[in-house]
Amino acid sequence: MDDSGLEGKRVLLLYDGGALSGDVASRDVAEQLAAVEEGLAAQGARPARLAVGLDLAAFRRDMERRKPDLLFNLVESLDGSDRLQTLIPMLLENWRLPFTGSGSAALFLSNHKILAKRFFAARRLPTPDCAWLENGRLLFSGGFREGDWLIKTAASHASLHLDDASLLRRPDPAELERRLLRAWREFGQPFFAERFVDGREFNLGLIAGGDGSPETLPAAEIDFSRLPAGRPRIVGYAAKWDGNSEEFLATPRVFGLGGGDRALADELRRLALAAWRLLGLAGYARVDFRVDREGRPFILEANANPCLSPDAGLAAAAARAGCGHHSLVRRIALAGMGR
Numbered sequence: 609m610d611d612s613g614l615e616g617k618r619v620l621l622l623y624d625g626g627a628l629s630g631d632v633a634s635r636d637v638a639e640q641l642a643a644v645e646e647g648l649a650a651q652g653a654r655p656a657r658l659a660v661g662l663d664l665a666a667f668r669r670d671m672e673r674r675k676p677d678l679l680f681n682l683v684e685s686l687d688g689s690d691r692l693q694t695l696i697p698m699l700l701e702n703w704r705l706p707f708t709g710s711g712s713a714a715l716f717l718s719n720h721k722i723l724a725k726r727f728f729a730a731r732r733l734p735t736p737d738c739a740w741l742e743n744g745r746l747l748f749s750g751g752f753r754e755g756d757w758l759i760k761t762a763a764s765h766a767s768l769h770l771d772d773a774s775l776l777r778r779p780d781p782a783e784l785e786r787r788l789l790r791a792w793r794e795f796g797q798p799f800f801a802e803r804f805v806d807g808r809e810f811n812l813g814l815i816a817g818g819d820g821s822p823e824t825l826p827a828a829e830i831d832f833s834r835l836p837a838g839r840p841r842i843v844g845y846a847a848k849w850d851g852n853s854e855e856f857l858a859t860p861r862v863f864g865l866g867g868g869d870r871a872l873a874d875e876l877r878r879l880a881l882a883a884w885r886l887l888g889l890a891g892y893a894r895v896d897f898r899v900d901r902e903g904r905p906f907i908l909e910a911n912a913n914p915c916l917s918p919d920a921g922l923a924a925a926a927a928r929a930g931c932g933h934h935s936l937v938r939r940i941a942l943a944g945m946g947r
Contacts, residue, residue, distance in 0.1 A: 767848050813926065820947075
């Protein structure tokens with residue numbers, strides 16, 4: 609007898625209708641949909657899919673016709689834009705429909721990387737200084753300091769447009785401004801510059817418990833030891849998506865912080881929980897870190913809607929903690945039912 613609370617529930621899986629274009633990233637969306645669908649069915653739920661786009665009136669009609677018990681929100685972009693993903697939870701909140709994951713405010717704050725970093729800094733949570741263009745002016749969150757800087761997208765995920773050329777070696781403010789303008793003109797979206805923290809990289813997943821409070825999962829580290837000397841120790845687009853690339857093969861995910869890293873593991877957990885509370889995250893999330901040569905961690909960003917594919921980081925961390933993929937899907941769905 610099913611005691612999961614999902615038996616017979618109509619669960620509608622929402623995803624960006626333009627995401628299944630056939631490229632590497634879209635195959636990940638397809639795998640995520642299939643895995644979540646399977647996990648829900650294993651709990652006795654009645655899953656179905658719904659592709660969403662910019663026709664919001666049609667979306668409303670679908671909600672009224674299907675009358676789902678739960679919306680499983682897998683919308684990581686809308687009409688191909690990560691910046692528009694917040695529209696879906698805003699509508700669901702307005703219609704008072706239960707859905708998984710974080711609400712619209714948390715998604716907006718976490719997806720606006722510059723604003724999130726300013727929130728972190730205001731609460732004295734360590735995060736690398738950044739620079740961005742606003743009304744034609746170059747602004748700095750903590751003032752300009754000499755060193756290496758990384759050019760990153762301000763509102764896109766999956767390390768889009770991030771590669772070795774994104775790392776600038778000791779630029780001056782004028783060079784930072786030129787590179788940010790060039791990136792905007794080339795890709796048609798805002799970018800920012802972040803002081804590069806040379807050292808280790810970690811990510812830490814969180815899942816809400818029965819009372820909504822977050823539980824931290826084991827921290828995963830990116831092992832850069834296989835990268836050739838001189839290559840930047842970063843996780844760029846190729847390292848995430850091109851399984852045949854040198855970057856992908858040389859940056860495996862590893863678990864198991866040793867006894868000498870116990871204090872670091874505790875601090876990563878503390879900071880991840882602080883980021884969760886500050887941004888108002890819910891359901892599940894992932895927080896990314898860099899740790900400098902002195903062992904000091906810095907929050908890079910919080911992902912309020914991380915991928916749920918079985919081989920993605922959150923599922924791997926949950927499995928490490930003894931929570932299989934079906935159980936992970938169940939916990940996320942139940943948190944959504946009770947929001």
